[in-house]
Amino acid sequence: xxxxxxxxxxxxxxxSYYGGAIGSIGYELLSSLSSLDDVDVISFTQGTDxxxxxxSSLNLVHATSFSEVKKLMPKxxxxxxxxxxxxxxxxxxxxxxxxxxxxxxDFPFVIGMCELPHYRLRDEVSGPLKSHLLRKVGKxxxxxxxxxxxxxxxxxxxxxxxAAKQYYSKYFPSNQIGIIPYxxxxxxxxxxxxxxxxxxxxxxxxxRRRGIDTIIDALPDILSEVPDAHLDxxxxxxxxxPLKQQASKNGVLSRVHFYGNVSAEALVQHYQNCSVxxxxxxxxxxxxxxxxxxSTGRPVIGLDAHHNSMVLNGTTGFLISPEKINSLSNYxxxxxxxxNLCSQMGTSAHxxxxxxxxxxxxxxxxxxxxxRLL
Numbered sequence: 335x336x337x338x339x340x341x342x343x344x345x346x347x348x349x350s351y352y353g354g355a356i357g358s359i360g361y362e363l364l365s366s367l368s369s370l371d372d373v374d375v376i377s378f379t380q381g382t383d384x385x386x387x388x389x390s391s392l393n394l395v396h397a398t399s400f401s402e403v404k405k406l407m408p409k410x411x412x413x414x415x416x417x418x419x420x421x422x423x424x425x426x427x428x429x430x431x432x433x434x435x436x437x438x439x440d441f442p443f444v445i446g447m448c449e450l451p452h453y454r455l456r457d458e459v460s461g462p463l464k465s466h467l468l469r470k471v472g473k474x475x476x477x478x479x480x481x482x483x484x485x486x487x488x489x490x491x492x493x494x495x496x497a498a499k500q501y502y503s504k505y506f507p508s509n510q511i512g513i514i515p516y517x518x519x520x521x522x523x524x525x526x527x528x529x530x531x532x533x534x535x536x537x538x539x540x541x542r543r544r545g546i547d548t549i550i551d552a553l554p555d556i557l558s559e560v561p562d563a564h565l566d567x568x569x570x571x572x573x574x575x576p577l578k579q580q581a582s583k584n585g586v587l588s589r590v591h592f593y594g595n596v597s598a599e600a601l602v603q604h605y606q607n608c609s610v611x612x613x614x615x616x617x618x619x620x621x622x623x624x625x626x627x628x629s630t631g632r633p634v635i636g637l638d639a640h641h642n643s644m645v646l647n648g649t650t651g652f653l654i655s656p657e658k659i660n661s662l663s664n665y666x667x668x669x670x671x672x673x674n675l676c677s678q679m680g681t682s683a684h685x686x687x688x689x690x691x692x693x694x695x696x697x698x699x700x701x702x703x704x705x706r707l708l
Contacts, residue, residue: 335372335374335415335418335701335704335705336374336375336413336416336418337367337373337374337375337376337420337704338376338411338418338419338420338441339364339375339376339378339421340403340419340420340421341378341379341420341422342378342399342400343356343357343360343377343380343422343423344357344379344380344381345358345360345361345377345381345382345383345384345394346358346361346383347361347362347383347386348385348598349601355620355622355623356423359447359516360422361384362517362518362519362693363422363516363517363697363700364422365392366693366696366697367700367701368391369391370701374391374393375393376410377393378406379397380396381396395410411441416708418441418444418704418707419443420445421443421445421446422445422446423449424445424447424448442489442490442708443488444489444490444491444492444703444704444707445485446492446700447492447516448491448492448493448502449493449498449620449641450497450501450619450640450641452619452641454543455541455543457542457572458543458572485506490510490512490703490706490707491510491511492513495515495640495643496513496640497640497643514699515643516620516622516625516691517692517695517696517697518622518626518693520629520688520692522598523605523626523629523630524629524630525630525631525680525684526606526631527631528609528632528673528677528680529606529609531562532560532562532564532670532671533563533566533607533608533609534549534563534608534612534666535566535607535610535612536566536567536568536569536611536612536613537568537604537605537611537613537626538567538569538623539569539570539571540569540570540572540573540574541572543615543617544615544616545614545615545616545637546573546577547573547577548614549612550577550580550581550584550586552662552666553581553584553586553663554585554586555663556663556666556667560671563589564589565589565590566591566604566608567590567591567592568593568594568595574592578590578592601626602630605626605627606630609632609669609676610632610633610634610635610666610670610676611624611627611628611632611635612634612635613635613637614636614637615636616656617639618639618641619641620641621644621645624644625691628644628650628683628687628691630684631680631681631683631684633669633676633683634650634651634683635652635662635665635666635669636651636653637653637654637655637659638653638654638656644686644690646682650683651669651679651683652665652669
């Protein structure tokens, strides 16, 4: 089987989630697909930032635009090998390929890794607000018709969870939509024993939407019950200085540690050093760092929202409704103060990842979908 991926993702193996995780997620999926027997993967990309050699079975082809992809495609469609056309990451109009790329070719076309769109707050966009709003309206006018047209040429749509499937059902027949979550490479994020020191970990771009200020506000109450607790924040962004000022105002600056953007190796170490992972984003398409934390055997606390669909409330962590966010400190204290509960939830989290979210399992689910179409 030959998989020809039309996406123009910028691929990396650094697991940098400070400006978007898709470059790493996409590369991991493409690599995992290429490792399967009798599967060849060719993927167009706008660029790569890779520290390790590309697998021999994965062919990355540089292209600057979808117009260039159109010119290059015939070269990679020669021969009699069964071929699937794919487009990974499709959750916004600007990620829409030129629709006739799939329309004029007699191959099954699968769009995958579709998330539910999420909003962005002012601190996430550059330039004047007026210009941002004009660009947003312009994109909708220019891209949405092509977005819908591309979907009309799609044979199968793969979403990452039920909420995304429900959203895409507005544009595409529900019975032609499958659900396959993102996966995690468990060899990179192995399960390790819990640390002796109670530590809360945040891995995120430092923006308002991620709710990191709520965790800092909860820290005084946490320290009153767990005096040796620490909060580790990995990532950078426009809220770095305001969050630091907030920690100082709350009298907890000595217990809040800002590490900035770190290497892939350092990221793994932070997961292994923490007792619990906390992610309070108000709006996201998916929570990939939660998968990594769970793979290392750590419970997760987050908001009860679609992007945290990998967390089983009360089993692998806790999901808090936005109306009860004031109870955050109680949940964190419960986990940090009860080693047995923390260990039990961490073990359950690791087992769930191993059975449902391991990257090799996810890749095989995609191949099963492809074989059905072929």
